[in-house]
Amino acid sequence: EVQLVESGGGLVQPGGSLRLTCVASGFRFRSSAMSWVRQTPGKGLEWVSSISGSGDLTHYADSVKGRFTISRDTSKNTLYLQMNSLRASDTAVYYCAKDPRSSSWGVFDGWGLGTLVTVSS
């Protein structure tokens, strides 16, 4: 059974940093591209970033480019999202999601439960 468990969310002040972690199990982690998708009540679902199975290809939404970094550690079956220079507009539930393919993304066939990030002073 596919399991994705996010952690690392919390309350942070504007300009601060957080690192989200997603531990994966139940599938071949290195064979799956992985993504972060966030959700706010006002803006709905928003794709944030994706990384290929090998980790050598990454993509970012313009809204987070230059501030967020996606990475993965295949030896630990873990996906990360380093978030710097956080803004109030980054407040959301962050989901990690898996893709059935290694080097393309966009079919999210498994999701974690999400972790809430709140950016506020």
Place this chain on the structure above:
Amino acid sequence: DIRMTQSPSSLSTSVGDRVTITCQASQDIRNYLNWYQQKPGKAPNLLIYDASNLETGVPSRFSGSGSGTDFTFTISSLQPEDIATYYCQQYNNLPITFGQGTRLEIK
């Protein structure tokens, strides 16, 4: 960015009804269109991928069709457990984008 426009935004339905949701892309996305179901407090769940392919384990009352810019999602006979919000999502171009969602309610 490709804009995905879902219609309607909400729908009041009854058990046993045939439910149809449409999704229009602002430009041609071929068949790179997925449909997700999300229940309150839960993560989205993939139902249909590549416009018309039923994800493994998803009941056959769910179906999808379309290509290019116009897509349709159908529940042939609504069941109580289908009350949720449904989203379309394109992945033909980056950034990946979602529709705003269609919320189903019971009459």
